[in-house]
Amino acid sequence: SQQGEEDPQALSIQEGENATMNCSYKTSINNLQWYRQNSGRGLVHLILIRSNEREKHSGRLRVTLDTSKKSSSLLITASRAADTASYFCATDAGGSSNTGKLIFGQGTTLQVKP
Amino acid sequence: EAGVAQSPRYKIIEKRQSVAFWCNPISGHATLYWYQQILGQGPKLLIQFQNNGVVDDSQLPKDRFSAERLKGVDSTLKIQPAKLEDSAVYLCASSRDRATLNEKLFFGSGTQLSVL
DSSP states (O other): OOOOEEEOSEEEEETTSOEEEEEEOSSOOSEEEEEEEOTTSOEEEEEEEETTOSEEEETTEEEEEETTTTEEEEEEOSOOGGGOEEEEEEEEOOSTTSOOOEEEOOOEEEEEEO | OOOOEEEOSEEEEOTTOOEEEEEEOOTTOOEEEEEEEOTTSOOEEEEEEETTEEEEOTTSOTTTEEEEEGGGSOEEEEESSOOGGGOEEEEEEEESSOGGGTOOOEEOOOEEEEEO
């Protein structure tokens, strides 16, 4: 089944640095979403980018989408210790006949050191 | 607005026992999802409801898992009998409509199940 694959699996940076996570997927999509999960908690939606968009910003987050390469990246600028979490990309299945389910990748674990 | 409510927060059972999880989605959300998240992995979709109908249960182990959504609102997920490999966090999520329609998901805190 369609799935997003994140890269790297784990990332450790110092506070103030930028963090970049990548996601690749297999089939056409209507949108791609990024979520954050703090340890022991549910997932929180960060940003949604539609298939006809190339870049989107939200605060310190910047998401790009390249549908020709079936890939997306999430950039967190000026990272903080509170950004320590797991980050997941999720894709729906494109087309009008799909059920609209959202499939998640394996995630990138980000550690931001104070 | 109130978030997605799940209970219990933790559950410990022995293999071959049964267990049930409950989810109350955000009011007015038509789509409800149950995901299974094994430690170190991403969430795996088990079942998706649109109002009170099932639209996707392709990855639900139907010999032991069952789910229903009462009157298109609350939902329960049951496992009977449980196996060791069912140890995971069970996440409930809801959205105003299907994700394909550019809707984001709201997640509950999950139920952490340990099968001994």
